[in-house]
Amino acid sequence: MRPTAARPPVHALACDVCGRLPHPPRTRLALAKLAAVFPVELALHALVIRLHPPYLVAVLLLTITTTILVIWVVEPSAMRFLGSWLHGPELRDRDRADQAPALWRIRVHVDDRPGQLEALAAHLADREANILTVHVHHLESGVLDELVVATPIDVTPHALTAAVTKAGGTKVRVWPASALTLIDGQTKALAAAARVVADPDELPLAIAELLGAKYLSSGPTEHARADGAMLELPNDPESPLTFLRADEPFTPAEIARAHRLNDLARIVTHPT
Structure with missing residues (x-):
């Protein structure tokens, strides 16, 4: 059973240059601010009504206190406390990227005979390796196959080498690849x-x-x-x-x- 990868913390989404987090979705941001401000507004209004100060004092008290608490205390604290929820979509995208299949480039010498590539594909399939591209280079003796394969994240280069060797390949080399490898x-x-x-x-x-x-x-x-x-x-x-x-x-x-x-x-x- 493959271990479940832990979700990256919110600060992993921060920009490498400025250190800022991406702007959260507008709806989530509005709901988070409402959830942060509403209890403070409710408590202050209840306090003012209970104390019954003069009208001007009540207005100034509500305006100044609410502004200070919301801007410098409540909203920043709420943004930190609700950070995982605010940036939930970005964190899910990051999870999918981290769990994406690994890409490998394989170079192998094989005999130039019918069925050799089929045997190679069959043994790679046993390792859950999906062949994405194949380039065949004809040599004086045999064929040099260049393959790019996608595998589950837990498949190792040693496992791929063993599979290709079992299919009759020799001089096997395996390197990590990137998505740029797939560009035509x-x-x-x-x-x-x-x-x-x-x-x-x-x-x-x-x-x-x-x-x-x-x-x-x-x-x-x-x-x-x-x-x-x-x-x-x-x-x-x-x-x-x-x-x-x-x-x-x-x-x-x-x-x-x-x-x-x-x-x-x-x-x-x-x-x-």
């Missing part, structure tokens, strides 16, 4: 191409955005090489374009797109 690669590449055609100087940044990598303007270093996967594109013989991605290696399709963008920039810059 061809669409991203076309958008980057249009950006490079408009301004060839945008090439390094366009490739970095396309690959989700960091552009190393000063070139590769030994420290950078140890931090993750590195890609170098020929630009200038003395200063090639260098990109670093720490979380996962570059796929053959991504490398090919980067090279084609580089070629496109050269054509635009030197049309002859």
